[in-house]
Amino acid sequence: MTASAANPPLNVLVLGGDGIGPEVTAQALRVLRHMQAKHDLAMRIEELPYGNATWRATGHLMPPETHAAVDRADAVLFGAVDSLDRTGMPAEERARGSLLSLRKRLGLFANLRPVRTERALDEVSPFKPRTLAGVDLCFVRELSGGVYYGQPRGIERDADGRRRGVNTHIYDEDQIIRAARFAFALARGRRGVLTSVDKANVMEAGALWRQVVTALHQDEFRDVRLDHMLADTCALMLNRDPKRFDVILTDNLFGDLLSDAAAGLAGSLGLLPSASLSAPRPDGRRRALYEPVHGSAPDIAGKGIANPLAAILSAAQLLRWSAGSEAAAAELERAVTAALEDGARTADIALPGEAVLGTAAMGDAVLARL
Template structure:
């Protein structure tokens, strides 16, 4: 796998909707702290994006934001609120959607690491012996599948009944590049790749299994590989999550299964993600880093959202885009130290425990850096 190169890095910050700006502000504080501490060659730019921008300018992504996306090496993203866009013209929704942003950046591999913190054993619904040592990562193929397939839409049949249509489609090139990335990642971890599909009922799943099997035979025989149906994977994430190392799957299953795995960590507010493009000539990938959680409009503006997923997304940015592994590990260790010391936001606080606000949790992490 191509190693990140320590080159000047242009980082674009898009806070987005709902709690996005709040948690991103704390993540940005951590990024600037690490930039200063490790003398990282970062240029950081902030631009408007989201529903508030549309209300102010008539566009989710104004021209200056589009231009900033084009020149960015990495994007630090907050959240997008699709439900709040129902009143917008369909063309504007599509132009400023997260899917269009991913496509514009050429992203295809979505990393979603899931690690458990012993300090949060009581928060998770799982037994401590189930949680101990869980350290897995999803590689979700991000450019194909049902989210992009055509035809799609809602239509009426001859009798006037409405029918919703979505198409699940993959070509073998999309599968190969995601699988090659996942195999290489597994080779540098514990050496096990679990490829997840529904080959028993879906032709695209059957192709997925065939292509992954062939790639394993041709290029990655040193990596252990197993196939697993998506429903079996959901069960095993509940029963024996420690058995997993790298889980490779498609766009839809990756979305659903990784969100379900948040129960292991204790909250969606703890799960970061990074989406990567193919390597450019300089060896670096364009990337977008964001917390897995959504915009949470019900708590937006209250200052109570958990910023740890956004802060851990900065760790991924430091590792994969800035080539700063030491800084990445320091951020992750600071989050662990804050949790070990009892720092809790409302989503991970037990009944009767004091809960920190968004800014206070950011301070708790910064204090340990």
């Protein structure tokens, strides 16, 4: 697809980040460049430094040139960040370059975390095959509010000198409406079932969440089935009957926790991608950030053994949501399935006695099937 003034190339910024982030992102980038060439996709890709190693080398978690690239990026392909390895980093530098600030800067509000089971990995998951068969769900995690952004927050001392930690869980109805409208529309294009998850029984913000989602359903999405569920019940049902779920809408905190827990269905966090999206801009494009759900895993960083499939599948999300090529995205997802069906395994998804591939070799296995 040739770029034009009406259809400019997609600006893709690649930030490997910390720990295993650069290793898995390198494989995702190999695959993305392959699909760009194969499907003639108009993309302009640049890689720039970001993370704790960058701070130690330059004094900046996100150097000025990376800040400038973020401002012009349509999509960011991100690796991982280690928010705990920041001893000595000034608070203002930590805040200015944090992942939370990056999400806010890009205007991201909807975090998609798809969970789909692969039959080839039935024995890897702790669940029985009959529980896993047919699991295909997607979390929509509201990303701009809740306890991660609420004020006041911090560690303070009371009048007696005791320390206490303060975090504030807060939502306004516009934030809830925006995320819910996106989730309803997504469910409408899938199996037509939305499960809205909250703690309306003990949290005022949860009670508001339920009221707002219910009203939006009545006004705009009566063709979609709406179920309300408490967060603890959802955690249980993800274990007992995961096939009941299609799209799960929930807040920032519960979305983080529940989607990570659902990784047990897939067999590993190393298999779960994510896409974080903004509202559409005037040109129709959404700004976006794509990253594996897993963290920086410093214990295995540099060993070449990390599973790159979550990063590769995040590149598939980029192809779908930013490059606008459902064909390329689906082809890449099929290639991952084919590699697994043919026995390609990294250490996190290998059974005892099975041959194990390193990070780059798993990237090779996916490319071979493309």
